[in-house]
Amino acid sequence: MTxxxxxxxxxGGGVVGCAVLLELSSRGIEAVLVECEPDIGEGASKxxxxxxxxxxxxxxxxxxxxxxRRSAARWPELLEALGVPALTCGALxxxxxxxxxxxxxxxxxxxxxxxxxxxxxDSAWIRQNAPYIDPSATAALHVPGxxxxxxxxLTRAYxxxxxxxxGRVLTDARVARMAVAPDSVEIGLVNGRSIRAGQxxxxxxxxxDEVAALAGDTSFALTPRKGQFLVSERTFGVDxxxxxxxxxxxxxxxxxxxxxxxxxxxxxxEDGQDKADRSTTETGRQRILAACRELVPDVDGMEPIRGxxxxxxxxxxxxxxxxxxTAGDRLTxxxxxxxxxxxxxxxxxxxxxxxxxxxxxxxxRQAARVEPLAGxxxxxxxxxxxxxxxxxxxxEAAAALAGPTGAVTTDGLKxxxxxxxxxxxxxxxxxAALELxxxxxxxxxxxxxxxxxxxxxxxxxxxxxxxxxPDARLASVGPPSSGGFGRPSVLVVGGGLxxxxxxxxxxxxxxxxxxVDRGSRPGGTLAALARSWWSEQEIAAARRxxxxxxxxxxxxxxxxxxxxxxxxxxxxxxxxxxxxxxxAVEARGVVLATGSYLEPREHRSMDGPRPSGxxxxxxxxxxxxxxxxxxxxxxxxxxxxxxxSVAARLTQAGIDVVVxxxxxxxxxxxxxxxxxxxxxxxxxxxxGESWVAADTLVLADAVRPASFLLRGLGIxxxxxxxxxxADASGALPLPTLWAAGTCVDPRVDHDRSLAAGxxxxxxxxxAFMGSGLTTTADPRA
Amino acid sequence: MTVLAEETVVVxxxxxxxxxxxxxxxxxxxxxxxxxxxxxxxxxxxxxxxATKLQFLTIRADVTATLTDLRSPDHxxxxxxxxxxxxxxxxRAIIPIVLEEVPGGTRISYRLExxxxxxxxxxxxxxxxxxxxxxxxxxxxxLERELSRPGGVSEPDxxxxxxxxxxxxxxxxx
Numbered sequence: 035m036t037x038x039x040x041x042x043x044x045x046g047g048g049v050v051g052c053a054v055l056l057e058l059s060s061r062g063i064e065a066v067l068v069e070c071e072p073d074i075g076e077g078a079s080k081x082x083x084x085x086x087x088x089x090x091x092x093x094x095x096x097x098x099x100x101x102x103r104r105s106a107a108r109w110p111e112l113l114e115a116l117g118v119p120a121l122t123c124g125a126l127x128x129x130x131x132x133x134x135x136x137x138x139x140x141x142x143x144x145x146x147x148x149x150x151x152x153x154x155x156d157s158a159w160i161r162q163n164a165p166y167i168d169p170s171a172t173a174a175l176h177v178p179g180x181x182x183x184x185x186x187x188l189t190r191a192y193x194x195x196x197x198x199x200x201g202r203v204l205t206d207a208r209v210a211r212m213a214v215a216p217d218s219v220e221i222g223l224v225n226g227r228s229i230r231a232g233q234x235x236x237x238x239x240x241x242x243d244e245v246a247a248l249a250g251d252t253s254f255a256l257t258p259r260k261g262q263f264l265v266s267e268r269t270f271g272v273d274x275x276x277x278x279x280x281x282x283x284x285x286x287x288x289x290x291x292x293x294x295x296x297x298x299x300x301x302x303x304e305d306g307q308d309k310a311d312r313s314t315t316e317t318g319r320q321r322i323l324a325a326c327r328e329l330v331p332d333v334d335g336m337e338p339i340r341g342x343x344x345x346x347x348x349x350x351x352x353x354x355x356x357x358x359x360t361a362g363d364r365l366t367x368x369x370x371x372x373x374x375x376x377x378x379x380x381x382x383x384x385x386x387x388x389x390x391x392x393x394x395x396x397x398x399r400q401a402a403r404v405e406p407l408a409g410x411x412x413x414x415x416x417x418x419x420x421x422x423x424x425x426x427x428x429x430e431a432a433a434a435l436a437g438p439t440g441a442v443t444t445d446g447l448k449x450x451x452x453x454x455x456x457x458x459x460x461x462x463x464x465x466a467a468l469e470l471x472x473x474x475x476x477x478x479x480x481x482x483x484x485x486x487x488x489x490x491x492x493x494x495x496x497x498x499x500x501x502x503x504p505d506a507r508l509a510s511v512g513p514p515s516s517g518g519f520g521r522p523s524v525l526v527v528g529g530g531l532x533x534x535x536x537x538x539x540x541x542x543x544x545x546x547x548x549x550v551d552r553g554s555r556p557g558g559t560l561a562a563l564a565r566s567w568w569s570e571q572e573i574a575a576a577r578r579x580x581x582x583x584x585x586x587x588x589x590x591x592x593x594x595x596x597x598x599x600x601x602x603x604x605x606x607x608x609x610x611x612x613x614x615x616x617x618a619v620e621a622r623g624v625v626l627a628t629g630s631y632l633e634p635r636e637h638r639s640m641d642g643p644r645p646s647g648x649x650x651x652x653x654x655x656x657x658x659x660x661x662x663x664x665x666x667x668x669x670x671x672x673x674x675x676x677x678x679s680v681a682a683r684l685t686q687a688g689i690d691v692v693v694x695x696x697x698x699x700x701x702x703x704x705x706x707x708x709x710x711x712x713x714x715x716x717x718x719x720x721x722g723e724s725w726v727a728a729d730t731l732v733l734a735d736a737v738r739p740a741s742f743l744l745r746g747l748g749i750x751x752x753x754x755x756x757x758x759x760a761d762a763s764g765a766l767p768l769p770t771l772w773a774a775g776t777c778v779d780p781r782v783d784h785d786r787s788l789a790a791g792x793x794x795x796x797x798x799x800x801a802f803m804g805s806g807l808t809t810t811a812d813p814r815a
Numbered sequence: 816m817t818v819l820a821e822e823t824v825v826v827x828x829x830x831x832x833x834x835x836x837x838x839x840x841x842x843x844x845x846x847x848x849x850x851x852x853x854x855x856x857x858x859x860x861x862x863x864x865x866a867t868k869l870q871f872l873t874i875r876a877d878v879t880a881t882l883t884d885l886r887s888p889d890h891x892x893x894x895x896x897x898x899x900x901x902x903x904x905x906x907r908a909i910i911p912i913v914l915e916e917v918p919g920g921t922r923i924s925y926r927l928e929x930x931x932x933x934x935x936x937x938x939x940x941x942x943x944x945x946x947x948x949x950x951x952x953x954x955x956x957x958l959e960r961e962l963s964r965p966g967g968v969s970e971p972d973x974x975x976x977x978x979x980x981x982x983x984x985x986x987x988x989x
Contacts, residue, residue, distance in 0.1 A: 117871045121941050187871060273941070295939025409872055412901025416934070419903050425933040429901040452937060597904045598932020609932050611903035618905070746936050748817070 047074035051237035052192035053383035059201035070208035081344025104381035116191035125180035125275035242369035261301025287325035419595035423456020465656035484646035488714035522548035530558020532775025532791030533627035539795020562655035630737035630776035641709035647716030665730025670694030672735030848953035904933015
């Protein structure tokens with residue numbers, strides 16, 4: 035057994051635990067933080083309202099009120115030093131009745147008692163400054179100091195700053211036993227390792243009572259209060275935190291701007307018994323929407339990009355518990371932090387460490403100033419785009435994987451650099467993200483987890499299994515040779531069926547065409563489908579494309595991503611990012627054939643937690659292409675050619691398709707999934723009224739248009755997967771810009787994409803006829 | 816294109832001393848926040864590297880700055896085209912600027928019209944707006960510092976080294 039020693043051990047790697055680690059490290063106290071999950075911040079610290087409260091309405095006389103105010107004084111300098119994304123946007127507490135208005139006055143009095151500046155504003159002020167608020171609002175309490183923050187970034191920044199000062203963080207380090215003695219505390223970890231410490235801080239969040247009980251302290255109890263949230267990419271113009279008059283269970287449901295854009299709605303406040311229950315429900319979703327539309331009517335009908343739930347720790351005392359344990363003063367309890375852990379974390383840490391300082395002889399050790407963190411170091415090249423929805427490049431991902439607090443899970447990578455946060459919720463980039471994490475850690479893909487221990491993503495690794503392509507010559511398309519592409523007349527974004535159709539039609543009419551495609555093989559979504567799933571017309575088009583490429587009449591830039599478009603006097607400037615080079619390509623016209631993504635779980639109403647193993651066919655086929663087995667037993671939803679193809683490929687790879695096309699049990703091929711079960715890896719799926727055991731759920735029954743490129747042009751919609759607004763001829767409301775395929779007409783089978791692309795190619799060629807751009811047309815055109 | 820900001824600031828310096836700053840690459844480089852390089856690249860055009868701190872990330876961008884619609888002494892438009900290093904995509908900013916004399920200084924009114932592509936577009940308008948406001952605050956402080964230094968800029972009487980006979984700022988030398 036390995037026995038380590040430390041002056042102090044912090045149990046729990048949430049925002050409070052990491053703040054305590056920094057407080058200790060800044061005083062020169064040798065400290066180790068132990069976290070049971072693979073990454074820090076996996077509890078309530080990643081699932082909360084993301085607000086730094088001023089404490090304006092905190093109950094006077096409580097630890098919470100005092101520590102919120104103490105923290106408020108420290109935040110400006112701390113946020114700057116830690117380099118945490120945060121914005122002081124202010125908050126409006128909305129009154130809609132005379133009684134409400136009277137309560138605002140009482141709350142303002144409390145704020146004044148805390149020294150927090152507020153003002154009561156009338157309905158005219160609200161209409162002028164916050165027109166998104168429901169017109170029934172009669173008054174509001176304006177709290178200008180309320181701040182939004184990225185709570186996970188804060189947690190990591192605390193840890194990183196502590197490590198820079200000598201602190202240590204051990205993950206995958208669950209505490210199995212703890213013995214408090216007069217001269218030390220001995221902690222035993224489940225991995226057999228032991229740590230002997232002079233002082234221990236129990237910052238284990240909602241499980242802090244269970245940790246204390248390991249040492250025999252049963253003096254307090256914590257109960258879980260679950261909060262469900264919804265995330266919207268649309269902001270509805272909301273630029274301040276909007277909240278109701280608080281109720282008995284807390285602040286109520288809020289509409290909160292997110293620091294990186296979009297808004298957060300919620301949380302619910304559901305008292306329960308299961309501390310692991312982070313499931314979301316349709317009932318919760320409807321409650322959030324009902325409550326939030328009373329504040330901001332435009333959220334009605336909002337389509338969330340994602341839902342999630344966090345569990346707050348409610349203490350039996352009704353206040354924070356920061357005191358020595360009944361097991362001995364070498365164990366300090368830091369518990370019951372309820373919903374204000376982020377906001378009060380600096381002062382909670384300070385109070386906890388000072389409490390122990392006298393007994394440990396640390397009083398003379400003053401906290402050093404936290405030196406500014408350097409932030410991610412990016413080189414000149416962005417690298418290949420990993421996440422197309424958010425345009426996150428390889429350089430950013432590499433920075434997020436590096437360093438002492440680098441990502442070790444795919445969700446960790448997402449929270450550090452945004453890979454997977456976009457419309458498709460990571461299904462199109464998960465395989466690449468997983469590969470990056472595995473490579474950075476030097477482990478096999480089977481060892482990479484989604485978030486919690488046991489949330490594996492790949493069951494086994496076999497032979498690489500790329501599908502048969504309609505034309506062998508297309509499979510060999512690679513990155514361009516140096517020399518670039520000159521100046522194409524028309525640039526086609528996307529090499530799926532619509533892109534192929536457009537490129538062929540344009541080239542046959544004599545236009546210089548460049549196709550930019552993310553994939554390594556033409557075909558887009560259908561590139562993952564075996565030849566037998568392509569129609570004769572599609573195979574013929576692919577062959578014709580190959581001929582045109584062989585003669586240089588269609589130029590094809592594979593493994594490259596268009597990240598933006600800008601109008602220019604000559605047409606368009608298209609930003610293209612590739613692995614080794616990025617270009618601004620000028621073209622007279624642009625055809626957007628950006629296709630679609632399979633609808634992920636997050637866009638659906640599906641009750642349950644968020645384990646690994648729920649994926650779209652996009653990830654399933656990416657995994658199979660790499661020789662990975664994405665599960666052991668699968669349910670495939672959908673009955674079109676994509677669902678049938680992926681079910682066949684899964685079966686061929688040795689995965690047991692228990693329900694799905696061709697499985698013998700097709701009971702729900704076209705239906706919806708009601709709920710899922712499994713906290714870490716998927717365990718079962720509710721199909722209709724029955725539960726079916728499976729560790730993998732593959733969604734292949736619906737697609738959403740990939741339309742995010744239009745947002746930068748001001749003609750797109752911030753909602754997830756809203757079709758491009760093309761007219762009947764495929765023209766978008768900007769000159770020489772067209773769209774075709776499933777980005778306009780989201781059909782899961784892509785059965786009209788080739789024809790639509792061909793038609794657009796003809797329209798575009800006709801538009802440029804006589805412009806001098808066309809050369810001799812192909813007689814077959 | 817999004818109008819990210821439309822605001823005014825007051826600089827405690829005479830307008831006649833501010834205007835020539837735009838024509839002097841050295842001086843402009845000293846007052847532009849985060850300017851790591853700046854050189855003249857033709858008439859009313861500069862190229863350089865600007866570093867912008869976006870709270871959690873310092874973005875270095877290769878930037879081309881062009882002055883258009885110059886109407887001395889009170890109006891010009893600054894156009895910036897940039898490509899951030901290490902991030903996919905780019906940005907284009909159009910900033911019409913009006914300078915008015917007010918007691919004790921110059922009121923500068925500006926509007927920022929910003930188009931972002933790629934990664935910058937995913938950072939969201941609130942963060943970009945906050946960063947821009949910090950930049951403007953730094954710019955004002957830098958301007959006031961530079962213009963309070965002896966010889967920091969040409970004197971208002973007569974065309975200085977940074978301005979031609981028409982009062983139009985001439986391109987500065989590196």
